[in-house]
Amino acid sequence: MRDRMAILLLPLAASAVLPLAVFRANRIAAGQPHGLVDTLGPGAAGLALGALALVIGALLALHRPVLRVAVAAGLLVGLILLMGWGAARLAADAPPQARVGPGTGFWIALACAGLLVIDGMTRLRPGPALRLALVALAVGAGWLILGSGALAQLSVLQEYQNRSGAFWREGAKHLWLAFGSFGVAMLAGVPAGILLTRLPRIRPAVLNLLTMVQTIPSIALFGMLIVPLGWVAANLPGAAALGIRGIGMAPAFVALFLYSLLPIVANTVAGLTGVPRSVTEAADGMGLTARQRMLRVDIPLALPVILTAARIVLVQNIGMATVGALIGAGGFGTFVFQGVGQTATDLILLGALPTVALAFLTSAVMDALIAMLPGAAR
Amino acid sequence: MIRFESVSKVYDGIAVVDDVSLTLERGTITAVVGTSGSGKSTLLRMVNRLVEPTAGRVLLDGTDTASVPAADLRRRIGYVIQDHGLFPHWTAARNIATVPGLLGWPRAAIDARVRELMLMLQLDPDVIGPRFPHELSGGQAQRVGVARALAARPEVLLMDEPFGALDPVIRQQAQTDLRKLQQQLGTTVMLVTHDMAEAIRLGDRIAVMRAGRIDQFAPPAEIIAAPATGFVADLLGEGDRAFRYLSLQPAARLARPGAADGPVLPADATMADALAEMIWSGRDRLPVAGPDGHPAGVCTRDDLIRAGRPG
Amino acid sequence: MIRSVLLSAVTAAALATSAHAQVVVSSKIDTEGGVLGEMIRAVLENAGIETENRLQLGGTPVVRQALLAGEIDIYPEYTGNAAFFFNRAEDPLWKDAGAAYAEAKKLDQEENDVVWLTPAPANNTWGIALRTDVAEPAGVRTLSDFGKWVSDGGEVKLAASSEFVNSAPALPSFQAAYGFTLGADQLIVLSGGDTAATIQAAANGTSGANAAMVYGTDGQIAFSDLTVLEDDKQVQPVYQPAPVVRAEVLAEHPEIEGLLQPVFEKLTLETLQDLNGKVQVEGIPAADVAQEFLTANDLLN
Ligand SMILES: Nc1ncnc2c1ncn2[C@@H]1O[C@H](COP(=O)(O)OP(=O)(O)OP(=O)(O)O)[C@@H](O)[C@H]1O
Ligand SMILES: [Mg+2]
Numbered sequence: 001m002r003d004r005m006a007i008l009l010l011p012l013a014a015s016a017v018l019p020l021a022v023f024r025a026n027r028i029a030a031g032q033p034h035g036l037v038d039t040l041g042p043g044a045a046g047l048a049l050g051a052l053a054l055v056i057g058a059l060l061a062l063h064r065p066v067l068r069v070a071v072a073a074g075l076l077v078g079l080i081l082l083m084g085w086g087a088a089r090l091a092a093d094a095p096p097q098a099r100v101g102p103g104t105g106f107w108i109a110l111a112c113a114g115l116l117v118i119d120g121m122t123r124l125r126p127g128p129a130l131r132l133a134l135v136a137l138a139v140g141a142g143w144l145i146l147g148s149g150a151l152a153q154l155s156v157l158q159e160y161q162n163r164s165g166a167f168w169r170e171g172a173k174h175l176w177l178a179f180g181s182f183g184v185a186m187l188a189g190v191p192a193g194i195l196l197t198r199l200p201r202i203r204p205a206v207l208n209l210l211t212m213v214q215t216i217p218s219i220a221l222f223g224m225l226i227v228p229l230g231w232v233a234a235n236l237p238g239a240a241a242l243g244i245r246g247i248g249m250a251p252a253f254v255a256l257f258l259y260s261l262l263p264i265v266a267n268t269v270a271g272l273t274g275v276p277r278s279v280t281e282a283a284d285g286m287g288l289t290a291r292q293r294m295l296r297v298d299i300p301l302a303l304p305v306i307l308t309a310a311r312i313v314l315v316q317n318i319g320m321a322t323v324g325a326l327i328g329a330g331g332f333g334t335f336v337f338q339g340v341g342q343t344a345t346d347l348i349l350l351g352a353l354p355t356v357a358l359a360f361l362t363s364a365v366m367d368a369l370i371a372m373l374p375g376a377a378r
Numbered sequence: 379m380i381r382f383e384s385v386s387k388v389y390d391g392i393a394v395v396d397d398v399s400l401t402l403e404r405g406t407i408t409a410v411v412g413t414s415g416s417g418k419s420t421l422l423r424m425v426n427r428l429v430e431p432t433a434g435r436v437l438l439d440g441t442d443t444a445s446v447p448a449a450d451l452r453r454r455i456g457y458v459i460q461d462h463g464l465f466p467h468w469t470a471a472r473n474i475a476t477v478p479g480l481l482g483w484p485r486a487a488i489d490a491r492v493r494e495l496m497l498m499l500q501l502d503p504d505v506i507g508p509r510f511p512h513e514l515s516g517g518q519a520q521r522v523g524v525a526r527a528l529a530a531r532p533e534v535l536l537m538d539e540p541f542g543a544l545d546p547v548i549r550q551q552a553q554t555d556l557r558k559l560q561q562q563l564g565t566t567v568m569l570v571t572h573d574m575a576e577a578i579r580l581g582d583r584i585a586v587m588r589a590g591r592i593d594q595f596a597p598p599a600e601i602i603a604a605p606a607t608g609f610v611a612d613l614l615g616e617g618d619r620a621f622r623y624l625s626l627q628p629a630a631r632l633a634r635p636g637a638a639d640g641p642v643l644p645a646d647a648t649m650a651d652a653l654a655e656m657i658w659s660g661r662d663r664l665p666v667a668g669p670d671g672h673p674a675g676v677c678t679r680d681d682l683i684r685a686g687r688p689g
Numbered sequence: 690m691i692r693s694v695l696l697s698a699v700t701a702a703a704l705a706t707s708a709h710a711q712v713v714v715s716s717k718i719d720t721e722g723g724v725l726g727e728m729i730r731a732v733l734e735n736a737g738i739e740t741e742n743r744l745q746l747g748g749t750p751v752v753r754q755a756l757l758a759g760e761i762d763i764y765p766e767y768t769g770n771a772a773f774f775f776n777r778a779e780d781p782l783w784k785d786a787g788a789a790y791a792e793a794k795k796l797d798q799e800e801n802d803v804v805w806l807t808p809a810p811a812n813n814t815w816g817i818a819l820r821t822d823v824a825e826p827a828g829v830r831t832l833s834d835f836g837k838w839v840s841d842g843g844e845v846k847l848a849a850s851s852e853f854v855n856s857a858p859a860l861p862s863f864q865a866a867y868g869f870t871l872g873a874d875q876l877i878v879l880s881g882g883d884t885a886a887t888i889q890a891a892a893n894g895t896s897g898a899n900a901a902m903v904y905g906t907d908g909q910i911a912f913s914d915l916t917v918l919e920d921d922k923q924v925q926p927v928y929q930p931a932p933v934v935r936a937e938v939l940a941e942h943p944e945i946e947g948l949l950q951p952v953f954e955k956l957t958l959e960t961l962q963d964l965n966g967k968v969q970v971e972g973i974p975a976a977d978v979a980q981e982f983l984t985a986n987d988l989l990n
Binding site for chain 1: 715718719720723743745746747748750751754755758759760883885886889893908909912968969970971972973974
């Protein structure tokens with residue numbers, strides 16, 4: 001087991017001789033790689049190398065997963081802080097439009113540290129409550145590091161500082177898009193699923209229709225909704241006042257809602273039909289009314305399956321909401337597409353990184369919640 | 379008292395229960411036996427209206443069950459099924475508390491009742507109570523299922539192959555426990571089984587079903603002594619009849635004054651037990667214990683063999 | 690429950706109507722859209738006209754649809770695009786700046802009640818840029834100069850996308866009009882390459898490149914010491930940026946026309962390159978770049 005991960009120590013060691021940072025004269029110029037010594041200066045580079053040797057030694061010597069995870073997590077945080085410090089050093093005597101970003105060495109070392117943490121975690125098998133706590137810890141640590149300004153000279157954060165107001169504004173829109181459409185889809189999809197379990201005859205037709213919606217490429221669906229929603233806004237009294245428009249939030253919201261329906265409806269049906277017959281029979285025989293059975297037995301038992309759909313939908317929505325920027329819905333995609341237009345990689349990252357982080361966090365939290373359901377070992 | 383009056387159930391033009399009239403006396407166990415698909419479960423499920431009769435009516439203590447709202451009716455009737463049907467997301471204790479909860483009993487009364495039932499069924503409330511069904515053995519789950527059915531002190535208990543999933547040793551224990559429990563509580567029990575031995579062992583009366591009809595409804599001894607149809611006789615099994623008959627009668631009944639060597643036969647042993655003991659220990663006379671546990675007389679082989687033939 | 694829904698609907702309606710009294714300023718999602726849009730917004734706000742910010746809304750079809758649907762009120766558009774809006778891409782008229790603007794203005798006014806305001810004297814179309822250190826000594830300023838120079842044996846190596854090299858209205862039509870031919874050894878074809886890549890190649894002299902396919906107002910040009918060669922024979926359709934505004938809104942705020950005219954008149958090719966470059970290359974927010982330009986040119990107040 002340990003040997004499998006020891007293979008990671010090789011690239012980790014090798015990363016020290018690869019470029020730690022990439023310096024660019026401006027945000028879209030070609031980058032010049034800078035090695036460890038170049039970036040940190042001889043003194044700090046020596047210290048960093050010593051620390052890296054210590055870490056590798058510790059990982060070879062330590063066997064308890066807890067300790068290995070702690071060392072790897074320390075390596076992860078240390079690397080990031082080191083990168084921030086190096087970036088500040090390189091940027092110190094460069095003109096303001098110059099940019100410093102991470103180099104291949106950093107990325108490789110980061111990937112190794114990340115994999116070591118993940119491997120240790122899977123081996124530790126933390127319970128759901130501990131997992132939630134660890135997620136909170138990671139978020140807190142990230143918040144502290146970003147808030148401390150230690151990384152302020154990194155190119156992505158330079159992009160952030162140039163548009164911090166817009167970042168949070170678009171972030172809020174992104175959350176509203178992803179979670180709002182998810183919420184409405186749950187409100188519509190779960191009852192629809194319940195209904196379909198009682199109407200087995202129309203079930204295949206409805207599920208096939210929703211599957212078809214799912215296969216429409218997102219940008220096409222977003223575009224397809226502009227015309228009908230514009231029509232509704234123009235012709236249905238009060239619709240425009242409620243924020244229904246052909247462009248902007250409404251079509252993106254509706255598109256994400258439509259995409260969300262299939263997993264939610266299908267899993268609700270699967271969850272409900274998966275309740276063992278003996279259990280429903282017993283519930284009826286005990287004298288639970290139809291409503292009581294639904295609320296106390298059927299839905300709780302289907303819940304893990306429904307929540308699995310919720311997790312899928314949330315992650316899917318968080319990713320797909322980026323495309324909404326193309327039809328004026330805003331969200332983190334705004335930075336991605338502006339960045340593409342400007343060929344500014346850092347701006348693309350400013351949109352992409354929070355999206356990925358958000359999806360990852362949501363997935364981890366949902367996983368933990370599902371595992372916390374009573375009788376979850378079923 | 380449960381009374382079926384010309385009850386039928388028709389599915390797709392086929393009467394799976396066909397004009398059945400039957401009266402189950404209060405405080406007795408009625409075993410319904412028959413081959414698979416003969417309509418036993420359907421008949422049982424018409425009592426608590428999980429199945430509505432196509433024709434006829436079912437009376438519970440003189441009241442037509444159709445006149446009572448189904449949910450209310452079911453809360454007054456205990457129901458035990460083969461796969462126990464425990465709610466997997468609730469602990470054993472919460473499962474047992476289901477019907478009292480539905481009836482709105484006060485919390486304390488429910489807790490006390492759950493404890494009482496668990497002790498009655500030899501389940502440690504502190505150990506088993508907080509466990510989820512997937513953490514229970516088959517026998518424990520079955521007993522939790524029985525406790526749940528009895529929780530609200532129903533006068534009627536419906537059991538559909540309640541011991542079907544248990545291994546033979548535990549099954550026998552469960553049968554003995556049920557008999558004791560029933561005597562203690564005075565519950566009217568309707569029990570479906572396809573095991574004739576179980577029916578004979580537990581039933582005060584046995585209803586033999588075939589293709590939706592009752593072939594015979596009589597006490598076990600009468601069923602054995604005089605099977606009404608070839609089907610009933612087949613169910614009994616030709617070779618086993620004498621032993622089944624012996625197993626219904628207490629050996630103490632044959633005790634006559636005298637003495638014999640060897641271990642004493644317990645007071646509650648049946649004649650079948652006595653014969654088996656004679657064969658196994660090579661004796662032809664056994665001392666039989668009286669109610670106080672001391673030898674009260676002897677039982678002889680000749681007496682036993684005579685007693686194994688009805689009439 | 691129903692009452693609270695109704696109530697919130699009414700509040701939303703009230704908000705929406707009050708919001709619509711504002712002029713909704715929009716733009717396309719690209720860099721220049723951001724810069725021009727911010728300028729329009731700053732000028733209107735400065736003149737006391739309340740605006741709603743819907744800048745960098747999306748691609749051309751999205752923004753255009755939004756304008757026609759009345760969801761936005763004003764945004765910068767390119768004259769050449771009118772050829773596509775009115776299905777007249779084949780018409781040679783679009784290659785003449787004045788005629789193209791007049792036609793776009795006329796068609797949009799008649800069909801859509803949309804008014805084209807004064808355009809900028811800049812043409813953001815497909816073109817060729819030469820390294821300034823090559824162009825200046827050789828005296829090459831226009832594509833006619835370039836054609837002659839190349840034919841006379843001028844050493845050129847053009848970085849371009851394969852689309853530019855192969856599609857008829859692009860390089861082939863330049864070669865036909867200006868009488869030059871580039872051989873395979875004079876071309877660096879970056880398949881799927883965009884202008885960022887071609888400009889970088891020419892600026893860095895990658896593989897000997899000294900010329901690049903560009904869009905006229907590309908922000909990188911100013912930072913790369915490249916000279917965009919004038920399309921003096923008007924081979925390409927002209928893409929002049931101009932504010933387009935819904936007539937209804939213009940009637941309500943007729944001063945908009947006079948407010949924006951001096952601003953757009955100042956936006957030459959080089960100025961736009963410079964402003965776009967500040968956003969794209971230096972990473973300065975478009976709003977700041979617009980504000981700085983307007984202040985420096987005394988266009989506010
Ligand atoms: N809901 C239903 N719809 C149609 N047919 C049914 C239904 N329920 C039961 N049946 C049929 O009625 C017949 C009797 O079924 P029932 O369940 O009462 O048999 P059983 O005697 O309990 O059999 P087993 O010992 O196998 O449990 C069977 O042929 C069965 O297929
Ligand atoms: Mg059955």
